[in-house]
Amino acid sequence: MILTVTMNPSIDIAYRLSAFIPDTVSRAEETHKTPGGKGLNVTRVLSAAGEEVKATGLIGGKNGEFLKEQLALAQIPASFYPVSGDTRNCIAIMHKGKQTEILEAGPAVSAEEYRGFTEHFRLLLENCSAAVISGSLPPGIPTDCYARLTAIACKAGIPVILDCSGESLKTALEAEDKPIAIKPNIDELCALLQKEIPKETEALKEALSSGIFEGIAWIIVSLGADGCFAKHNDTFYLVHIPKIRAVSPVGSGDAAVAGIASGIVHGLKDEDLLKKANTFGMLNAMEKQTGTVNMKNYDMLYRQITVTKV
């Protein structure tokens, strides 16, 4: 079973408006409320692909109850740890092809709740073959949270796939116990190395050879519609993907992470793991809803991907 961690889940509220004009009243033509958070996107994709998966993280208040109900309706197994604050809302306003987002920070989590979660996480790992940790942290959770969760998983012999950015990524990379895989996109890679990196083989090879990545077996840099560039131990790969009609690429990185986790759990060969990750990413980009894949198109896309050692 794959365990996914979403420390700061949300109820994603999407409003569709014909026009969005500040300082006036806007009436929504359409409203959707769905469970959100990067780890939950990974969970949905793994579940759609037939993987055994369980979602964990922190949840609280009436919003937390709603989220749990929605996950149960979607038949997604979950074991969230309760906190006293209310799970956040994230609002996306769609207007004339544009999207304006308002993201709440999330509930303030106490030191005791955090300690309680780490113990909950340790117990859940007992039946797992991998852990996927994604997304941002709510207020009150220290920046080294993902480094700490990775250390707990490593002690239990469970590989960790980590998809986060900024300080929490940097701290996790510097820690003694390493994730087996990370999946920064090109912007996150540039931010981490504090320099511009062109999307070309030699520059990417040099970037992924940086000492900061020492001990990380898989570094997979996703390049949106351009596929990805990867390093597994000492081998570099360029992955070329076909042109598709993308509807909404939001969450494609999360779908790719689901593919990486599945590939690691099933011990896939490098080429197959990379093809699976990119196929999931593309399948998500072809759907309107974030963290959704239509597996009927899987083989058709998979066959068109080429992986080259560079």
Ligand SMILES: Nc1ncnc2c1ncn2[C@@H]1O[C@H](COP(=O)(O)OP(=O)(O)OP(=O)(O)O)[C@@H](O)[C@H]1O
């Ligand atoms: N427009 C697109 N067309 C085709 N494939 C795409 C497109 N966008 C994303 N993908 C696929 O999904 C993978 C991950 O996408 P991307 O690089 O956008 O991740 P990301 O920036 O981490 O996304 P997010 O954080 O929103 O989940 C890519 O490597 C590619 O395989």
Ligand SMILES: [Mg+2]
């Ligand atoms: Mg991403």
